[in-house]
Amino acid sequence: MTKRDFPKIHFYDQDFVDIYDKTWAWIQDCWLSGGEKSRLDGKFFAYPGNSAVLQTDAIFSSFFLVYSNRIYQAHPTLDLFYSRQEPNGAIRCAYNIETGLPEVSKNNPEGLGLPLFAWAEFNLYHKTANKKRIKEVIPILHKYMEWIDSLFKRPNGLYEVPLAATGMDNAPREKAAYPVDFNTIMAINVLYMSALADILNDKETSFQYKRQYFSLKTRINSLMWDPEEGFYCDINKEEKRLPVKTLAGYWPLLAEIPNDDKAERIIEKLSDPRFFGAPHPFPTVAVSEPDFDENGNGYRGSVFPHLTFMVIKGLERYQRWDLARDFAIRHLYFVLDSMSPDGNHHKGNLWEAYLPLKEGPAQKKRDPSFPRPQYLSYAALSTICLTIENIIGLFISLPRKTVDWIIPNLEVMGVENLSLKKNMITILSNKSGRGWEIHMESEKLYYFTINILGKKKKTLPIPSGKCSMLIDKL
Known part of the structure; x- marks a missing residue:
């Protein structure tokens, strides 16, 4: 094989193979360069209609770009954020493509994004075995975390952040002062920082991060777990749990925070039609919530591929491979059936968000621009990453020289x-x-x-x- 090409997949449903191939072709449109006055160097991954390059896109895109056989590099977009770190450690969640300057909003004045860089770097390491890179990024990520701690960490050990920082902008979580997703993501971040330090054989640093992880884990379990409902909830300023069940309550699986009993209770809700067991997995708000909207209405019931990806990766942490695969396959069928109204899988778009109860793109009141078509930062997680890892079932680690093939039964x-x-x-x-x-x-x-x-x-x-x-x- 001389010509560099994307890996080919084989699967008994040809539609899955076709959409996988098409996604690689479409990704070409997401490689942009900065404007004339911009200091954004080189090419980076961003949605062609956006004015800014986004932290969430940089992080999530790295999970599928690692499979491009190096045709598309997964790290330059991450490096674009690292290279803009300010002296106080700040890295903002969006940088304008024309000017290269941070874009912040009045409901998130510090431009705080989801601190998932360490998770992305750990995954990159296992797909590239580049140890030198870890040495370079650890000090950047450490300073970034110190910045977050200095502004948002409260005496109770939790993080009080604006809801806009979670990305779930219109979710029915208005009273949340300590969002369950952001706090859990901080736990995920220190857990992976510890793992990165282990790769460098830096026992002392690894231990410090582990300690932070356990302290967050203890607080999330004691303050955010609702034993009656069997679910993780946001808490308000008074540290009272808020009863609304949203998909944000599934981040703790990815952080390995619940013990087996708790995990069992929240995993059951993924198949329960009263909660998250909608036909299309998984709506952002439980179906039985008064605020659930069957048209999706942004984060009030839409299915967002990056959050479905997060839940499936959480199921893996608890070895629920069979369940993870079933959900991934069902999700992909809805993605395919939503491409075009006449059931033709060969035309149409992948979408930023989907309807929870039937096929088709989600809708949002008075916002015709939602959902964005071909929003590949989210959609390619499903058509490439979940397809390779959860549907075909291959898990690869270069530094360990291992390939694990986890399948429920043999298929072509x-x-x-x-x-x-x-x-x-x-x-x-x-x-x-x-x-x-x-x-x-x-x-x-x-x-x-x-x-x-x-x-x-x-x-x-x-x-x-x-x-x-x-x-x-x-």
């Missing part, structure tokens, strides 16, 4: 020519006269774990070159 599927640094790998399963066979091709040795859920799990060293294995013989 796989990935071809996925570049892992300088190693191209192909893993495909199909049925031959001799039973189920997995064909592999690779340039270097790696360790392959096949996990057919509830049936068999086996790890084998895969030599370079071509080989195949019969599943029945494992």
Whole structure:
């Protein structure tokens, strides 16, 4: 294979393969450069209709761009934010494309974004094995966290931030002073900072971050968990829990905050039609809430792919692979069926947000610009990342030299020519006269774990070159 190309996927539903291929073609339109007066150097990933490049887009896009075989780099957009760090540690959530200056709003005057950089960097490391980069970003992220602490951390150990900082701008959470999502994201951030420090073998730093993580975890469990409702809630200024159930209550899964009993109670609600078990997973507000809107109305019931992605990644933390996969497949069918009204999957758009109870893009009162078409920073998480990781079921770590294939049962599927640094790998399963066979091709040795859920799990060293294995013989 001489020409650099995107990895190919194989799946029994050709529509999934088509939309995966199309997404890569569309991503080309999201590579922008700064204006004449702008100091934004080089190319970066942003929505073509936006006036600014956004922190959330930089972070979420890195999760699918790592699969582009380096045709599109995942790190330059993140670096654009790091390079604008102010002396006090501030990194703002948006920078104007024309001027390169921060864009802030009156309901978020500090331009605070979701501090998920460490999560993105940890994922990048496992897909690129670039240790040098971690050395460079840790001091930047550390200063950034000190800035957040200095402005938003209160004596109770939690963060009091404007609702606009959570990105869920019109969600029915007006009284929230300490949002459950932002506080949990701070816990996720220190958890991954600790993991990044471990990669550099810096035990002392890793321990400091772990300590911060446990202190946040304790506070979230004691103040935000509602034992009657079995759910994590925002709290108001008086530290009273607010009863509204929103998808923000699922971030704790990703932070591994609930114990198994608590996790079970919130995971059950994902399949319960009274809560988040809508036909299209997952509405931003529980269906039984008085503020739930079946037209979506922004964050009052719409399905946003980046939040569905977050919930699915949270399910993985609790080894709920089967459930994660079912939800990912169902979500993708709705994404496909919403592309065009006449059921033609070959024309139409991917959307920023979807209806919760039937197919189609969400709507918002008096806002015809919502949802944005081809909003790939969110949608490509579904059509590329969830497709590779949760539907086909491949999890790859370059530094560990491991590929895990986690599937509920054998189907004709796989990935071809996925570049892992300088190693191209192909893993495909199909049925031959001799039973189920997995064909592999690779340039270097790696360790392959096949996990057919509830049936068999086996790890084998895969030599370079071509080989195949019969599943029945494992």
